[in-house]
Every structure is written in structure tokens, then in C-alpha cells.
Amino acid sequence: ASDFDLPMASHVWFSYAKENADVDSIQAFASDLVLQSIADEPLDSEMTSSESTDNELAKVVPVQGIRDHLDITARRWIWVISYIPLISLLIACLGVLNVMLASVRSRRWEFGILRSIGFTSSDLSRAILVEGLMIAFVAGLLSLGFGILSGWCGSGMAQYMSFFGGLHPPLVIPWLPILGGFLLVLLLGVGIAAWPAISIKRSRPMDLLQSGNDFS
Known part of the structure; x- marks a missing residue:
């Protein structure tokens, strides 16, 4: 209480003397202690005792329950x-699709x-797919x-912004969901590059050459 400048201690941390402790009996005993501490007059004691039958004056929460x-x-x-x-990813996919379409159109x-020197349409389409995969x-x-x-910074800030104070939450990295999300991003990259790759694959070499080098 003095460390955190609290006028009244609303939470008390304690350890059980035995491993298999009866939480209900400890909670009932703590409620009796609180009732005795606030029962200054007999009338108030009767009122608080009648009210304590419905509402517990103290609540014991195990550490595992808090976790x-x-x-x-x-x-x-x-x-x-x-x-x-996820919404940002969808918006970014539309932007990347427009960039890839413009890039393929300009090339x-x-x-x-490349088609005239021996590259096949499959080679060009695979190159575009690899480009989307790399992005x-x-x-x-x-x-x-x-x-x-961000997770490391958040776990560090939690020990100062937590309600209980002094908690040191560990940094847990869920690798399995991250791997699933990473694969989803790769699939989206290949899916975005599929449209430009198919358009180049279906184009004839003469049509590609007749487009001219507009940037020469």
C-alpha cells in the first residue's frame, strides 16, 4: 500500500500453507474478518450480517483463476x-494487384x-508468380x-499499466497461428500474381512486340 500510495488495501496477496487448500472456507473466514472489522455498533453488525448472507464481503481468487x-x-x-x-491485408492486396498489373503492362x-529469344509462355508466367511470391x-x-x-513492448508495458501492478507477463509467440497467417499471405501473393501471369501467358509474341518500347 505504501509503495503504490493506496489509502486502503483492497487486494491482499497470500500463499496457501497447504497445497490442497479449501478456498470456500478461507473465503468464509475472510468474510468474517471483514465483518468484524466494520461492525462497530451492534445495530450495524446485525445489518451487515444480514447483508453478508447474500453478498460475500471478501472473495478469494486463486492464482490459476487470475491466469x-x-x-x-x-x-x-x-x-x-x-x-x-485482415482488413488491411485485403486493401493491400488490391494495391499490390494494381501495381503488378501496371508493371506487367509496362513490360x-x-x-x-524474351519470347522471341526462346523463353516460353510458361517461363514468363512462372517468373511473374515468383515475383508475387517474393513480395x-x-x-x-x-x-x-x-x-x-509490438508484443515484446506490450508485455513490458503491462507490468506498469496492470491493475494489480508488478505482474511480469511472459512473451508468448504462437508460432502455429503465425505459420498459418504466413502461408495465407504467400497464397494471397500467388493469387494476386495469377491474373497478370495468365494474361501474359495467353498473349502472342507478336502482340507483345507490337506494343512497342514506350520507355525507350
Whole structure:
């Protein structure tokens, strides 16, 4: 209480003397102690005793219960916050698709030259797919680094902003969901590059050469 400048201590931390402690009996005993401390007059004592039958004056919460509550709350908030990156990912996919379409359209003459020297349409389409895959791979690595840095900073701030104070939550990295999200980003990258790759694959070499080198 003196460390956190609290006028009254509302929470008390204690350890059980035995491993298999009866939480209900401890809670009832703590409620009796609180009742005795606030019962200054007999009338007030009778009123508080009648009220204590419905509402407990003290509540004992095991450490595991606090951990489970924090875990459920954290999972719920992480799930809610995860909608924002998903929406941002969809918007970014549209932007990357427009960039790739513009890039492929500006390189039609170069693709025609490649077709004329022996490159097949499958080679060009695979090159475009690999380009989209590389963009998605780099985006996934940057997102992973930013997420780990944000989680590390958040776990460090939690020990100062927590209600109980003094908690040191560990940094837990869920590698399995991260791997699933990383694969999703790679699939989206390949899916975005599929449209430009198919358009180049269906184009004839003469049509590509007739587009001319507009940037020469």
C-alpha cells in the first residue's frame, strides 16, 4: 500500500500453507474478518450480517483463476484486434494487384523480346508468380518482425499499466497461428500474381512486340 500510495488495501496477496487448500472456507473466514472489522455498533453488525448472507464481503481468487481470466481476456482482445490486420491485408492486396498489373503492362515489349529469344509462355508466367511470391514473403517477414517487437513492448508495458501492478507477463509467440497467417499471405501473393501471369501467358509474341518500347 505504501509503495503504490493506496489509502486502503483492497487486494491482499497470500500463499496457501497447504497445497490442497479449501478456498470456500478461507473465503468464509475472510468474510468474517471483514465483518468484524466494520461492525462497530451492534445495530450495524446485525445489518451487515444480514447483508453478508447474500453478498460475500471478501472473495478469494486463486492464482490459476487470475491466469485463466487474463488468458481468456487476452485471447478475446487479440481476436478482436486481428480483424484490423485482415482488413488491411485485403486493401493491400488490391494495391499490390494494381501495381503488378501496371508493371506487367509496362513490360509487355520486354516479355515479347524474351519470347522471341526462346523463353516460353510458361517461363514468363512462372517468373511473374515468383515475383508475387517474393513480395508476399518480404511482407510476411516485415509483419512478423513488427508483431514480435509490438508484443515484446506490450508485455513490458503491462507490468506498469496492470491493475494489480508488478505482474511480469511472459512473451508468448504462437508460432502455429503465425505459420498459418504466413502461408495465407504467400497464397494471397500467388493469387494476386495469377491474373497478370495468365494474361501474359495467353498473349502472342507478336502482340507483345507490337506494343512497342514506350520507355525507350
